[in-house]
Amino acid sequence: MFIRHLSSRLLLTAVASVAAFAAVPGAAHADTGPIRVPPSPFGSLDGWDGGLGAVGGDHLTVSVVDAGAGKDGTSELRCDPDGGTHADPAGACRRLGELAGEGQDPFAPVPKGTYCTMQYGGNATAHVTGAWHGHRVDASYKLTDGCEIARWNRMVPVLPTTTP
Structure with missing residues (x-):
């Protein structure tokens, strides 16, 4: 009788533990988000581009x-x-290289859920397409809040300076 009671209690404890663990939301763990890896310097040569389709050369519109x-x-x-035909190709390429050297993707959007200041930087918009470090690029820029303004300014001189 004692063993049957002990077995029932262990089973109940195990079921309760699994249920409690399953109820913990995914955001409760210490996730730092995706790991950003700098582009491979050989991306256009080795044929691997993270599944984006092989593209060669650094050419942006x-x-x-x-x-x-x-x-x-x-x-x-x-x-x-x-x-x-860019106004400052040497400066623009140097800036893209600096951002990559810092481990940043210069074309990444503002991460979802980021808190941004409510400010307006003007009507300017930009669209950058092409290939860079063996990866396809299709990025849009605007000046609709503090995060987007900072993102634009980080890309100067690839993008022009603006005044509201």
């Missing part, structure tokens, strides 16, 4: 609207060697 006089339009940017 930068389109800017409503940034101010002389700053709107579409330009081409090539890196390594620097060139294209």
Whole structure:
């Protein structure tokens, strides 16, 4: 009798423990989010691009609207060697290299759930497409809050400076 009671109690404790563990929300653990790995310097040579489809060379199309006089339009940017119709190809390529050297993806959007200051930086928008470090790029930029303004400013001189 004692053993049967002990077995029932152990079973009940195990079931309760599993149920309690399953009820803990996923955000309760210490997750730091995805790990950002700098692009492979051989991305366009080794044929692996993280499943995005093989692309070669650093070639970007930068389109800017409503940034101010002389700053709107579409330009081409090539890196390594620097060139294209971009206003400052050497500076733009250097900035992209700095961001990558810091382990940042220069084209990543503001992470979902980020708290941003409520401020407006103007009507300017930009769209960058092409290939960089062997990966496809399709990124949009705007000045609708503090996070987006900081994201834009981090990309200067790839994107032009703006004044609201």
